[in-house]
Amino acid sequence: MTASLRRAAGSLLVVGLGGTELTGLERAWLKLVRPAGIILFKRNIADARQTRALLHDAAELGAAHGLRCVDVEGGTVDRLRDALAPMPSAQAVARAAFSSKRIQLAQEHGELVAQAVKAFGFNTTLAPVLDLGLPESVEVLGTRTAAVAAAGVVEYARAFLRGLAAYGVVGCGKHFPGLGGGTRDSHLETPAIRRSGRVIWWDDLEPYRALRDELPMVMVNHAAYPETPGKTRPASVSPYWIRTVLRGRIGYRGIVFSDDLEMGGILKFMPMEEAVVASVRAGMDLMEICHSPELILRAFEALIAESERSAAFRAMLIARAKRTERQRATHFADGIAKALTPKQFEALKRRILRFGAQVASAQVGAEVQSA
Secondary structure, eight states: OHHHHHHHHHHEEEEEOOSOOHHHHHHHHHHOOOOOOEEEEGGOSOOOHHHHHHHHHHHSSOSOOEEEEEOOTTEEEEETTTTTTOOHHHHHHHHOOOOOOTHHHHHHHHHHHHHHHHHTTTTTEEEOOOOHHHOHHHHGGGGGGGGGSHHHHHHHHHHHHHHHHHTOOOEEOOOOOOOOTTOOOTTTTTTTOOHHHHIIIIIIIIIHTTTTOOSSSEEOOBBBBBTTTBTOOOOGOOOOIIIIIIIISOOOSSSEEEEEESHHHHHHSSSHHHHHHHHHHHHBEEEEOOOOOHHHHHHHHHHHHHHHOOOHHHHHHHHHHHHHHHHHHHHHOOOOOOOOHHHHHHHHHHHHHHHHHHHHHHHHHHHHOOO
16 A cells, blocks of 8 residues: 555656756655656756756656656746747737737747757646736736736637647646736745635636636646635635636646645745645645755655545545546657757757747837837
């Protein structure tokens, strides 16, 4: 039973690494945990060849059909910008697409992001952002949001997801149930977003309702919504937001993925051991822990310990692991894509730079017309 519990617990975790190659210590704990996936950051990425080798080595020590994740939204959140080329932001692309009435720009954005992440060995990009670009959150979200209104977010995201799918890359809509009304950064603390349940349902959640069947994964944030039945509990550990709203009212059947459980928005609310257990109880499928091996191991052991204490939790954990394994086999069955030749890599870099210039030009044209 302990071996099966360990496999189940590890298969619900997506973990980060320290550098550009595996250390002996990382190999040891990866072999023990056998996580569902790996997420890399700028600190892990020097070039395509090195990144592909790192992902290959880490994936061999993880669960089958693993996620190989990276954050490439474009703009300020683009882990490949220095190793390849800067990708324009979602906001810039959406504005260019809407002003020129060429929504295919959003699809091209998705296609280029997909080609870029595949070139480095990834199969998942944690995009698109589905938050509304409301005035309250401008200082926090910046150019990460596609539009102020839900209709614009849906139009951009649908085309972007179509572009990702064309190249076999999995996207992840974030940050459910919405950070558009937030004024504080959940990396540092738990934002309290004071929007009513009715406003959230018709505005913030419209992208999730409209794209329900097109989103392979949905990321849940660490904000609290005190004017709703979720009250002051972060959404990532809230049965109300995950089970009642996302699974129940919206009817979402894809993978539910947590934002990084190392963020202040959750760890200032409860310790890692409580957070990871509460996330599973709330309905989370995969939990992301991006930096600390100590916290990764504490989370892993907490899931096992709770399973040994509670038969109900053990049944829940094993059932969740089995269901998530089936979903991973559907979405992440392929291995690392064939490497680009140097000529192909340079051609991709040029296409991204041309696309960025095209987006900038369309924005300038729109500003001149509206002046």
